[in-house]
Amino acid sequence: MRKISLVAFGASVIALAAVAGASAAGQKAAVALAGPSCSTATIGVTGPFTGPAASAGIDQRNWARLFVTDWNSGKPIPGVPAGFKRTKIKTIEDDTQLNPQVAATVATQLRSNSAVVGVVGFSGSQEVVAGGPILRRGGMVFISGSATRASLTDPTSSDGQGLKTGYFYRVVPNDNFQSVVDATFALKKMGVKSGDHVMTVDQAEAYSVPLIAAISAQLQKAGVVVDHESQPATQTDFTSLANKAVGEHATAVILASQVASNAQLFAQQLKAAGYSGGFLGTDGTFDATKFTFPGAYVSTFSLDVNKIPADATIAAQFTKAFGATNNFGPPTWVATQMLAMAISKACTDGKISRNEVRRDVPTISLKTSLLGHPIGFQKDGDQLGGVSFTVFQIQSDGSYKVVQPG
Amino acid sequence: MHSIQLLGSYFNGAPLTWQYLFSQLVAGLTLGSQYALLALGYSMVYGILKLLNFAHGEVFMIGSYIGYFVLTALGGPISSSVPIVLLIALLFLAGMLGSGLLGVVIERFAYRPLRRATRIAPLISALGVSFFLQQTAAILFGATPKQYNPFSLDGGRLFDRITIGSFAIQYVQLFVILFAGVLMVVLIQLVTRTRMGKAMRATSYDLEAASMMGIDIDRVIVFTFFIGSALAGAAGVMNGLVYSNVYPTVGFNAGLRAFTAAVVGGIGSIPGAMVGGVAIGIAQSLAIGYLSSGYQDVIVFGVLIVFMLIRPSGLFGTPVLQKV
Numbered sequence: 001m002r003k004i005s006l007v008a009f010g011a012s013v014i015a016l017a018a019v020a021g022a023s024a025a026g027q028k029a030a031v032a033l034a035g036p037s038c039s040t041a042t043i044g045v046t047g048p049f050t051g052p053a054a055s056a057g058i059d060q061r062n063w064a065r066l067f068v069t070d071w072n073s074g075k076p077i078p079g080v081p082a083g084f085k086r087t088k089i090k091t092i093e094d095d096t097q098l099n100p101q102v103a104a105t106v107a108t109q110l111r112s113n114s115a116v117v118g119v120v121g122f123s124g125s126q127e128v129v130a131g132g133p134i135l136r137r138g139g140m141v142f143i144s145g146s147a148t149r150a151s152l153t154d155p156t157s158s159d160g161q162g163l164k165t166g167y168f169y170r171v172v173p174n175d176n177f178q179s180v181v182d183a184t185f186a187l188k189k190m191g192v193k194s195g196d197h198v199m200t201v202d203q204a205e206a207y208s209v210p211l212i213a214a215i216s217a218q219l220q221k222a223g224v225v226v227d228h229e230s231q232p233a234t235q236t237d238f239t240s241l242a243n244k245a246v247g248e249h250a251t252a253v254i255l256a257s258q259v260a261s262n263a264q265l266f267a268q269q270l271k272a273a274g275y276s277g278g279f280l281g282t283d284g285t286f287d288a289t290k291f292t293f294p295g296a297y298v299s300t301f302s303l304d305v306n307k308i309p310a311d312a313t314i315a316a317q318f319t320k321a322f323g324a325t326n327n328f329g330p331p332t333w334v335a336t337q338m339l340a341m342a343i344s345k346a347c348t349d350g351k352i353s354r355n356e357v358r359r360d361v362p363t364i365s366l367k368t369s370l371l372g373h374p375i376g377f378q379k380d381g382d383q384l385g386g387v388s389f390t391v392f393q394i395q396s397d398g399s400y401k402v403v404q405p406g
Numbered sequence: 407m408h409s410i411q412l413l414g415s416y417f418n419g420a421p422l423t424w425q426y427l428f429s430q431l432v433a434g435l436t437l438g439s440q441y442a443l444l445a446l447g448y449s450m451v452y453g454i455l456k457l458l459n460f461a462h463g464e465v466f467m468i469g470s471y472i473g474y475f476v477l478t479a480l481g482g483p484i485s486s487s488v489p490i491v492l493l494i495a496l497l498f499l500a501g502m503l504g505s506g507l508l509g510v511v512i513e514r515f516a517y518r519p520l521r522r523a524t525r526i527a528p529l530i531s532a533l534g535v536s537f538f539l540q541q542t543a544a545i546l547f548g549a550t551p552k553q554y555n556p557f558s559l560d561g562g563r564l565f566d567r568i569t570i571g572s573f574a575i576q577y578v579q580l581f582v583i584l585f586a587g588v589l590m591v592v593l594i595q596l597v598t599r600t601r602m603g604k605a606m607r608a609t610s611y612d613l614e615a616a617s618m619m620g621i622d623i624d625r626v627i628v629f630t631f632f633i634g635s636a637l638a639g640a641a642g643v644m645n646g647l648v649y650s651n652v653y654p655t656v657g658f659n660a661g662l663r664a665f666t667a668a669v670v671g672g673i674g675s676i677p678g679a680m681v682g683g684v685a686i687g688i689a690q691s692l693a694i695g696y697l698s699s700g701y702q703d704v705i706v707f708g709v710l711i712v713f714m715l716i717r718p719s720g721l722f723g724t725p726v727l728q729k730v
Contacts (some may be wrong), residue, residue: 050549052653085407097549196421201699227419230700234659236649239433242695247421247429261551265650268557272565272576273429 046121060327079366100130107131111138125149126206145332183218194223438687439586444664447634463661469639509635673725
């Protein structure tokens with residue numbers, strides 16, 4: 001009897017694992033094994049579709065999906081000239097969980113799939129650092145809708161040397177812009193003065209550490225006393241930090257994180273500890289479903305697409321298909337668009353290769369875009385022009401209101 | 407509120423006042439109480455089976471999830487269908503019972519068949535169970551954190567502060583510290599004053615001799631797993647009530663620190679696990695409060711290394727003599 005029950009348990013475990021495996025495999029049923037094709041070109045779309053940043057990643061995935069649907073059906077798309085010949089696009093979606101190791105595995109899979117001619121992603125800067133060099137070695141171009149770490153496009157940095165110029169592009173401004181915007185906002189709008197204390201907190205990973213270092217440096221330049229703290233994102237006990245912020249009479253607390261629920265929790269624990277100063281979260285905390293602490297500020301590279309008149313039809317279409325956007329994903333629409341247009345350009349002779357797509361990406365420029373401004377790339381992969389960060393304030397009903405346009 | 411000066415004015419940005427020290431000690435005690443409950447499970451199982459149950463952190467995680475699902479089933483934090491006291495009681499009851507049963511199942515299927523195998527076999531099995539539970543939770547509940555949202559419970563009153571003179575403590579902190587204390591006292595009474603407790607001590611002292619004296623070893627081991635896992639479940643619910651987030655890997659970090667606490671206290675020793683848990687929690691909190699949050703793991707695991715070097719048996723452990 002004992003043996004039978006053990007066997008039954010073992011069989012159940014195997015069955016459960018098999019179901020899980022089948023489910024995961026089912027998501028990748030669309031994996032193309034043939035070579036690149038101009039009849040329907042294949043691209044990878046990566047993002048943290050599960051994990052602590054899933055709400056941001058799912059919004060990105062949904063905007064990419066909507067773009068592909070509209071692109072393939074010939075619907076009008078901001079920035080696409082009339083008569084532009086579109087090559088149909090097929091996507092392979094890969095979940096990176098905001099985890100560099102997973103991103104590297106995904107990059108290896110995409111690289112070895114000869115049908116894939118380009119990638120939308122990665123979402124997190126730490127993922128770009130881990131997975132980017134693998135895609136580069138496969139000759140693949142990749143465009144991010146959210147990775148903002150400045151060193152990614154700096155050819156003199158170790159990140160830039162790993163990625164090399166001409167493979168990585170992004171449609172969002174980098175952290176050099178964000179650090180200036182956030183520090184200036186704290187000084188001008190949050191009442192921080194020279195000699196005041198400000199607590200800045202990173203989450204001990206590639207995105208937040210350099211960003212908080214840059215913000216701290218800006219504040220110190222203005223004579224502010226900065227307490228730079230570092231706490232891993234997996235640790236959600238901010239109580240001791242909250243006590244410290246109260247104890248040192250901090251005028252403001254600035255958190256760089258990719259986990260919006262951490263920003264919510266930290267703000268709540270600060271309030272519970274008796275803190276009454278300002279709270280500012282960086283772009284990774286931008287999520288109107290998870291970070292809803294009234295009075296807190298959030299800076300972001302994205303805009304509220306619902307507030308851009310030209311986007312009304314697309315925004316309504318998105319809401320109908322996926323529900324309300326948290327506005328993290330619209331740049332991913334634009335990243336997908338840049339890649340799709342480069343693919344179409346490469347396909348004018350009926351043939352396509354990774355090298356051709358890579359060659360054509362920097363030649364694409366949009367006079368307008370879903371983000372309400374032109375999009376083009378510099379040689380280093382950064383966005384052309386000085387598009388900056390927008391600062392929102394969270395209202396008592398949890399909605400986000402623009403208090404400083406980008 | 408006037409600051410009561412301790413030494414000077416500031417140390418590394420932190421004010422040197424008694425109330426600041428008190429607030430950090432309370433934060434550390436709150437955290438340490440959870441580590442202590444978790445460490446008890448490590449210590450009890452090790453005491454009896456000499457097994458490092460690395461799946462114990464995941465039992466904590468499942469307890470936290472059970473609490474979350476009960477909270478959701480009862481209407482969620484904002485519109486709970488039952489009074490707050492009953493709600494919290496139900497969360498703990500379900501979390502402890504569910505985790506306790508999970509512990510029994512783990513023992514039955516993953517450890518008992520390996521009881522006579524080499525020491526390494528159940529250790530590997532424990533690691534396997536740990537990853538199995540983590541991934542199963544990720545598949546079943548998703549990897550996105552679920553939130554207790556305790557700041558909405560009872561209009562956020564759990565986080566109101568009781569002030570005594572210059573010192574303040576939140577209701578939720580007071581509750582966690584007191585409830586953890588009650589659970590530990592109950593455990594000590596159970597171990598020292600009941601027949602089952604006596605059987606547990608006998609089994610811990612010499613498993614084979616206890617068996618020959620007529621003690622039902624299997625029953626004792628199952629009971630030990632149930633109690634240790636139920637305490638982990640209670641710690642899991644506390645984690646949700648204070649720190650809100652529960653996700654598949656939440657037990658990993660907590661488990662690692664609790665294991666450190668058990669070693670520092672003297673693995674196999676119940677008072678050692680309690681003192682070790684509280685000490686690690688306070689060390690972590692003071693490291694953040696007076697040095698920097700970046701140093702917290704350096705301090706916690708530095709303490710572990712120091713103990714390994716100068717007192718490997720921990721605070722309350724007794725050195726084992728090996729006969730040759």
